[in-house]
Each structure stands twice: as C-alpha cells, then as structure tokens.
Amino acid sequence: MTLNKTLVQMSTDIETARNKSDFSTESMYYLLRGGPKAIEQLDYFRNLTQNDPVFNKSEVPFLNRQEQLQKALQISKRLIELMQEQDMNESQCAALIEHIDFALPVTLHFKAFMPVIKNQGTPKQVDKWYNAARKCAIIGCYAQTELSHGSNVMGLKTEAVYDQNSDEFIIHTPDITAAKWWVGGLGVACTHAVVQAQLLIGAKSFGPHLFIVPIRSPIDLEPFKGITVGDIGPKAYGGFATSDNGFVLFDKVRIPRDNMLMKFSQVTRDGKYIAPVHSKMSYGSMVKIRVDLVEEAGWRLGKAVTIAVRYCTVRRQFQAPESKLDNSNLETQVISYSSVKHRLMSLLSTAYALIVSSEAMYTKFNTLTKQLEVNNATMLPEVHATSCALKSWSTRHSADGMEECRKAMGGHGFSVFSGVSELFAIFVPSNTYEGDNFVLSQQVARFLLKQLNDMSKGKQLTSTTEYLNTLTEEPTDSFKFENPYEQILDPRIQLKVFGRRTARLVASLDKQLKSGRAWSDLNVECWAVSTAHAEYFILQEMIRKVEAVRPVAEYAKLADTLKAVSDLFCLFTLNYSSSSTFLSTFTIHPSDLDMLNGQYRTILAKVANNAIPLTDSFGFTDFELNTALGKKDGRAYEHFWDVVQKNPVNSKAENVKLRKLVLDILHRGNTLKVSKL
Incomplete structure (x- = not known):
C-alpha cells in the first residue's frame, strides 16, 4: 500500500507543533512529576512493567467480563510478586498500583484497607492486621456503602452488637437493604473487610464504627459461616469491568471485640464506650481518599487532553477560507479551529490546575495527619471541607472534560481504541463514590457558614477562607476595573474577584437560611458555594505555584508559561464555566465582559501555541496512554488501522x-x- 501525503503530513504536523515550544518540556515534566527522585521512581516502575507481557492491555477490549477479571487477577498476582521481589515499602507499593492505572481486585486492598487499619487501628491491631495485609497473606476491602445507603453514613443499617458475655461483636444484616454493595475487591478476591456498622451496646447506638470482619478463608476462599458474598455484575459504560465490585450479607457473624478498630474510640471488656477526642477523628482516612481523587482527576484528564490534542493536531478537515492563501491544498488542522481550541485548551489548564492543587492538598493532609497522631483535630474541619469541595469539583470537571475530549476527536473518539472512552468509563463513577458530589457540597457550605459566623464574632478565619474578609469591602458593588483587559492578569486582582464572588455566595446562603428557607431547599445554593470555594482554592494554588518557581534556577523559565496556563483557568472560569455566579453576585459588571473575553482569546492563543509541548510535559508514554489515535509520533490512522486488524x-x-x-x-x-x- 502506497503511503499517501496525508499520512506523511501527520508526522510533520505533530513535530512542527512540538518544535514551536517556548519552554523546556523536560523541565516542565520534572516540575509536574515532583523532581528527579520522583522521575527516578517512575522510570523504575516503567522498567518493571512496560516490557512485561502480563501488563499488556491490548487484548482487553476483546475479552468478555470473566476473561477481564482473569486478566486483572493475573496482573494483581504479578504486581504483588514485584512488590515482594523488589522489597518495596508502603509508598512504593501504592505508587506502583497508581502507575499501572488498571481497576484491579487488589486496588482497594492497598488504597483503602491497609491505610484505614494503619490510621484507625491501635499499635497491636496494626501489628496483627496491617502486617498480614502488607504480605498479602490476607486481601482486604472497605465495606461502607449499602444497597439502600451510600452518602448517608449515619443511616447505615448493618449492625455490630456487643455481646459482653462472650466479649464479641455480632455483625448482622437485618434485611437486604443493609447488604454491603459496590465494594471493590469483594466479588471474588477478598478474604477480609473493614466494615462500617452501627455500634450497639445494650439498647444504645453509638453510630457507625469500623470492624475487621473475615469474609472468606485464606486457605480455600470458601465464605465463612453466616457470610453470603458475590459480585454485583457489569457496570455502566463497561467501566470497572476488571474490578470485582461485590456484595455481602452477614447473618449474626461473631468477631472478637479486638476486631473493632480502636485507635480513637474504644469498647472495654465490660461494655463501656470511650468516645474519641473529636467526633470526626475517623474522617482523616476519607480525606486521604478524596485528596487522592483530586490528583487522579488531574492526571486522568491530562491523559485525555494529551490524546485529543495530539489527534486534533494531526487530523485535517475542510479548508478554512484563510488556509486557501497558502496554496498547499492541505485541509485545515482541526486544532486550529477556535471552537476546538476553546474546548481543549481550557481542559488542558484544568488538568494542570488540578495537579498543582492536589500537591497543596497533600501538604495540608500531611500536616493534619501529624496533628491527629497527637489527638489534635484543629485542622480537621478545614481540610475535610476543602477536600470535599475539591473532590466534588475535580471529579465533575474531569469526567465531563474526558467526554468533551472524546467529542472533540469526532467520530473516531467513540472507538475504544481512542483511549479516551476507557478513561471516562473508569473515572465517571467517582462523581458518586467517596461521597455524592451534591451531598458533599452541603458539608462544604455548612463549614463556610460556621466560618462566616466566627468572623462576625471576631474569630480568626482559616487559611482557605480568608476571602470572607472581602465582605467588609464594598459588600454589594461590582469590582471596579480601570482597564479590565490588563488588570485581570494581575494575580492579586484575580484572587480579589474570585474571593469576593465566593464570600458573597456564602453571605447570600446565610441570609436565605435566616429568612426561613429550609436547608433541604438550598441544595443548589450549596452547590454554587462549594464550586466557588474550590475554584478560589485552585486559582490561589496555581498563582502560588507560579510565584514559587520564579526564583528557582532550574524552573524559572517555566514561570511565564505556567502564568499563561493559570490565567487561562482564571479567564475561562470567569467568562464561561462560572460566569453566572460572578454576575448574579454583582462581582463583575456585564459591561466589563467584552474586554475580559478579549483577554481570554489572547491567552487562549498563547496556550494553544504550546499545546503539544504542554501535553508532552505530562510525560505519558504510549504504553500508559493505551491509544491508537494519540501516540507521540502522530501516525494516528496507521495505528488505528493496525489495531483493528487484530480484532x-x-x-x-x-x-x-x-x-x-x-x-x-x-x-x-x-x-x-x-x-x-
């Protein structure tokens, strides 16, 4: 078959775009990935996995569900072998699981089961259970969600009744609505579960607590007496086909009292309940999972944007009027159309913003963890609320962004071989697991209302809510620009505008609540408040990142490029995704929008000129992207043809x-x- 000029042009187009870079992609790669040591570990993982046939995903689209589960278990087995052969520590094991980026029956063993035991167990419990889990002598999961309850943890129906005579808890499912459901790893693999159940001592309930419950024998995997367990079946869009999400029923299953995780709250031998220092001490583990989701949202969206930007760079369709002037007879690159740039560059800036924001949240979480170790919960409300806001915002925008990437790729984006559809199918349920996004927004709003009340009493605000002070500065006027086009690039003004918008939304919610409106009637307002709080935090962290790299010799030349990405996030949010709340709160005057939008178009063009280098800077290998249409060499049609022949x-x-x-x-x-x- 003759190689025609279209195929040749594709390689030329992507290299031309790559060579236009006005910054070092290698330096940006190091910055985004955390520096030389992090890159060294990443390369170490790549060397271990990318040449191992067990980790090859090319056959997965052609497998049925049972075959996909078999594949996932083969990968799980090889991963555990590698962890033990290489004597990996805890953080390396977790990082390797992240690197594989495959929904596995053992994923939550490493990401939830082990961390919860470590963070919620006593030293004795950690020594017993965590060390066994570390060796994979047992495989665990985290069983919270029930058939009839998910976000409402206080409403869970599974019971843990203390029997003082035998010094045991009786774990019981009163009816099928209390069946644990959606539990990753429970379908076929897990031997043990950390179970959220209502603690009952006598006739009194002490609310949900955590218990380690044996599910299957590690010897023969037969369920223990009183256990009914299985897989819940295929999921929407074919997502998580390689994960054995399961159910379990407990019929008066007895476990020792010591199987209750008792780092913060205890039940004594004589049935006395000892409450934790802070009622929400157990939230620390949930915060960690939500921060993980923010990071995952950024990197997964980065994958989708990388694929879409590369494909739209090499794909040519139609001849725009201005392109006829070059006499090349080439059709127009899809990436050059304004609608495509508008859709993809905003998502590119979002991916960068989420990666940077997750770094900041990990810093806060690590500080919180150290405080919790000494029973200090001072930071817990703030970090919990902000992680809820960011989880809600990031999962929504990332999943929607992946779907937008697919649509920007045209018809071929619908093929599984684009690589984008799989990303979407796996990530979209994050909008509902680890807390439904709309429910989480109410928790954010409650925290911010408390902060508003504290401010009125002269108390000090947290570092993430200082914007509430803007309510004392022209509380009802629009921001007065002298020159919106120029001033909106000033980081101080950006934060002033975003902060004032958020503060006014909080004040409005407070006013409506005091006027008599029921809390249940204010869900949409809570969503707006949570969204604004998240966007303020994200913009603030992007601005801080730009300021942080300027004085660092190895990264200083990246500052202007990062500033453009930060400005694009700011302007897209202000002009498009959240414009209604900037206008409804009278933060921005409608007459300023034309000039603000003019600056948006200027910054959009600047970022678009660096689109390929900015996506290259994520550092994804072709193996990691698992795409036919978005490979680094740009030869999309040839790769697409080749993979289809294997059908x-x-x-x-x-x-x-x-x-x-x-x-x-x-x-x-x-x-x-x-x-x-």
Whole structure:
C-alpha cells in the first residue's frame, strides 16, 4: 500500500507543533512529576512493567467480563510478586498500583484497607492486621456503602452488637437493604473487610464504627459461616469491568471485640464506650481518599487532553477560507479551529490546575495527619471541607472534560481504541463514590457558614477562607476595573474577584437560611458555594505555584508559561464555566465582559501555541496512554488501522460462526430466488 501525503503530513504536523515550544518540556515534566527522585521512581516502575507481557492491555477490549477479571487477577498476582521481589515499602507499593492505572481486585486492598487499619487501628491491631495485609497473606476491602445507603453514613443499617458475655461483636444484616454493595475487591478476591456498622451496646447506638470482619478463608476462599458474598455484575459504560465490585450479607457473624478498630474510640471488656477526642477523628482516612481523587482527576484528564490534542493536531478537515492563501491544498488542522481550541485548551489548564492543587492538598493532609497522631483535630474541619469541595469539583470537571475530549476527536473518539472512552468509563463513577458530589457540597457550605459566623464574632478565619474578609469591602458593588483587559492578569486582582464572588455566595446562603428557607431547599445554593470555594482554592494554588518557581534556577523559565496556563483557568472560569455566579453576585459588571473575553482569546492563543509541548510535559508514554489515535509520533490512522486488524471478529474462525447466522437470515424462505437477484 502506497503511503499517501496525508499520512506523511501527520508526522510533520505533530513535530512542527512540538518544535514551536517556548519552554523546556523536560523541565516542565520534572516540575509536574515532583523532581528527579520522583522521575527516578517512575522510570523504575516503567522498567518493571512496560516490557512485561502480563501488563499488556491490548487484548482487553476483546475479552468478555470473566476473561477481564482473569486478566486483572493475573496482573494483581504479578504486581504483588514485584512488590515482594523488589522489597518495596508502603509508598512504593501504592505508587506502583497508581502507575499501572488498571481497576484491579487488589486496588482497594492497598488504597483503602491497609491505610484505614494503619490510621484507625491501635499499635497491636496494626501489628496483627496491617502486617498480614502488607504480605498479602490476607486481601482486604472497605465495606461502607449499602444497597439502600451510600452518602448517608449515619443511616447505615448493618449492625455490630456487643455481646459482653462472650466479649464479641455480632455483625448482622437485618434485611437486604443493609447488604454491603459496590465494594471493590469483594466479588471474588477478598478474604477480609473493614466494615462500617452501627455500634450497639445494650439498647444504645453509638453510630457507625469500623470492624475487621473475615469474609472468606485464606486457605480455600470458601465464605465463612453466616457470610453470603458475590459480585454485583457489569457496570455502566463497561467501566470497572476488571474490578470485582461485590456484595455481602452477614447473618449474626461473631468477631472478637479486638476486631473493632480502636485507635480513637474504644469498647472495654465490660461494655463501656470511650468516645474519641473529636467526633470526626475517623474522617482523616476519607480525606486521604478524596485528596487522592483530586490528583487522579488531574492526571486522568491530562491523559485525555494529551490524546485529543495530539489527534486534533494531526487530523485535517475542510479548508478554512484563510488556509486557501497558502496554496498547499492541505485541509485545515482541526486544532486550529477556535471552537476546538476553546474546548481543549481550557481542559488542558484544568488538568494542570488540578495537579498543582492536589500537591497543596497533600501538604495540608500531611500536616493534619501529624496533628491527629497527637489527638489534635484543629485542622480537621478545614481540610475535610476543602477536600470535599475539591473532590466534588475535580471529579465533575474531569469526567465531563474526558467526554468533551472524546467529542472533540469526532467520530473516531467513540472507538475504544481512542483511549479516551476507557478513561471516562473508569473515572465517571467517582462523581458518586467517596461521597455524592451534591451531598458533599452541603458539608462544604455548612463549614463556610460556621466560618462566616466566627468572623462576625471576631474569630480568626482559616487559611482557605480568608476571602470572607472581602465582605467588609464594598459588600454589594461590582469590582471596579480601570482597564479590565490588563488588570485581570494581575494575580492579586484575580484572587480579589474570585474571593469576593465566593464570600458573597456564602453571605447570600446565610441570609436565605435566616429568612426561613429550609436547608433541604438550598441544595443548589450549596452547590454554587462549594464550586466557588474550590475554584478560589485552585486559582490561589496555581498563582502560588507560579510565584514559587520564579526564583528557582532550574524552573524559572517555566514561570511565564505556567502564568499563561493559570490565567487561562482564571479567564475561562470567569467568562464561561462560572460566569453566572460572578454576575448574579454583582462581582463583575456585564459591561466589563467584552474586554475580559478579549483577554481570554489572547491567552487562549498563547496556550494553544504550546499545546503539544504542554501535553508532552505530562510525560505519558504510549504504553500508559493505551491509544491508537494519540501516540507521540502522530501516525494516528496507521495505528488505528493496525489495531483493528487484530480484532478477533475478523479472524477466519470467528467469521465462519457469524457468517452462518447471516446466511440463515439471507436464505430463509428461499428469499434470494423469489427476489430474482
């Protein structure tokens, strides 16, 4: 087959775009990935996995559900072997799981089961259970959600009744609505579960607590007496097909009292309940998972944007009027159309912003963890609320952004071989797990209302809510720009505008609540408040990142590029994604929008000129992207053709089976003869 000029041009187009970079992609790669040591570990993982056939995902789209589960268990087995062969520590094990980026039956063993035991267990419990889990002598999961309850943890129905006579808890499912549901790893793999259950001592309930419950024997994987367990089946969009999300029913299952995780709250031998220092001490583990989701949202969106930007750079469609002037007879690169730049560059800035914001949240979480170790919960409300806001915002925008990337790629984006559809299918449920996003927004709003009340009493605000002080500065006027086009690039003004908008939304919510409106009637207002709080935090961290790199020799030349990405996030949020709340709070005057939008178009063009270098800076390998259309060399159509040829449906053996059925349709009732063909 002759290689035509279109195919040749694709490689030329992507290299031309790559060579336009006005910054060092290598330096940006190091900055985003955390520096030389982090890159060294990443390369170490790549060397371990990318040449190992067990980790090859190319066959997965052609497998049925049972075969996909088998594949996932093969990968799980090899991962655990590598962890033990390489004597990896805890953080390396978790990082390797993240690097594989595959929904596995053991993912939550490492990401939830082990961390919860470590963070919520006593030293004795950690020594027993955590060390066994570390060796994978047991495989665990985290069982919270029930058939009838998810976000409402206080409403969980699974019971843990203390029997003082035997010094045991009786774990019981009163009816099927209390069946644990959606639990990753529980379907076929797990031997143990950390179970959220209502603690009952006598006739008194002390609310949900955590218990380690044996599910299956590690010897033969047979369920223990009183346990009914299984897999809940296929999920939407074919997502998480390689994960055995499961259910479990408990029929008066007895466990020792010591199986209750008792770092913060305890039940004594004589049935006395000892409450934790702070009622929400157990929230620390949930905060960690939500911060993980913010980081995951950024990197997964980064993958989707990388694929879409590369494909739209090499894909040419139509001839724009201005392109006819170059006499090349080439169709126009899709990436050059304003609608495509508007859609993809905003998502590129969002991916960068989420990666940077997650770094800041990890810093806060690590400080919080140290405080919790000494029973100091001072930071817990602030970090909990902000992690809720960011989890809600990031999962929503990342999942929606992946779908937008697919649509920007045109018809081919719908193929599984684009790589984007799989990213979406796996990440979209994050909008509802670890807390439904709309429910989480109410927790954010409650925290901010308390902060507003504290401010009115002269108390000091937290570092993430200092913007509430703007309510004392022209509380109802629009921000007065002298020159919106120029001033909106001033980071101080950006934060002033975003802070004033958020503060006014909080004040409005407070006013409506005091006017008599029921809390249940204010869900939409809570969503707006949570969204604004998240956007203020994200913008603030992007601005801080730019300021932080300027004085650092190895990264200083990246500052202007990062500033443009930060400005794009700011202007897109202000002009498009959240413009309604800037206008409804009278933070921005409508007459300023034209000039603000003019600056948006200027910054959009600047970022678009660096689109390929900025996506290259994420540092994804072709193996990690798992795409035919978004490979680094730009040869999308050739790669797409090659992967389709591997489709088993095109094999002779499969084709014969299908052909027989088609012939049965064609030859029914001698239709060919009757039709006189």
